[in-house]
Amino acid sequence: MVDFVALTGSIKTAFDLARSAKDVNDQARANVAVIGIMEQLMEVQSQLSSTQVEYQALLEEVSRLKSELDDKRRFDSYRLERAPMGGYILTLKAGCVTEDCPPHSICPRCKEDGRLSVLTDTEYRFDCPACPFVAGKKPRPPRNQRRVVHSGFM
Structure with a gap:
């Protein structure tokens, strides 16, 4: 399961890097900050992708369980x-x-x-x-x- 605390931390880190990069006058430091932001955003994207896959698997499992429950209920009559x-x-x-x-x-x-x-x-x-x-x-x-x-x- 994706750790939402880690996901939130990655987003916060990317935001902090972006905030610090706006005040940088040195191009080399600005480039390093942008690279850091890009890395954090890729991490967030990867975690979100994993979350989406897990969410889809959970939806399929819920659908399967509902179907099983409906199958069993039809015999209640x-x-x-x-x-x-x-x-x-x-x-x-x-x-x-x-x-x-x-x-x-x-x-x-x-x-x-x-x-x-x-x-x-x-x-x-x-x-x-x-x-x-x-x-x-x-x-x-x-x-x-x-x-x-x-x-x-x-």
Whole structure:
């Protein structure tokens, strides 16, 4: 981090050199004073440049952190709910349901990865379209086995 005390000191030194140079009648001493002022101003410029780079990096970090916070907040509208057959899903809270955001559930696995994946809600289960997550709602009926029809002839 740039030391603002040092930066202020460099500016003050440049100002003092400029003030002393105005009263100098000797050209050689005036040239030395001008060179000193130029050196101090270059130091100030370098420190300001470093400050600008650090400021930009801090702005980017703040932006990244705000984005992470917003990503986490979008899951605040959901509550963990047990599916009828024992799995867990995240369901939109009743107070968050609107015309633009109807009742739905999202995948808890995808949430852990920061993704908001709406579950497909079928008669028998909840399926995640983004990962292999499944939560059962009710058992499927047994499949009909082929019936052997006896015609009475052998």
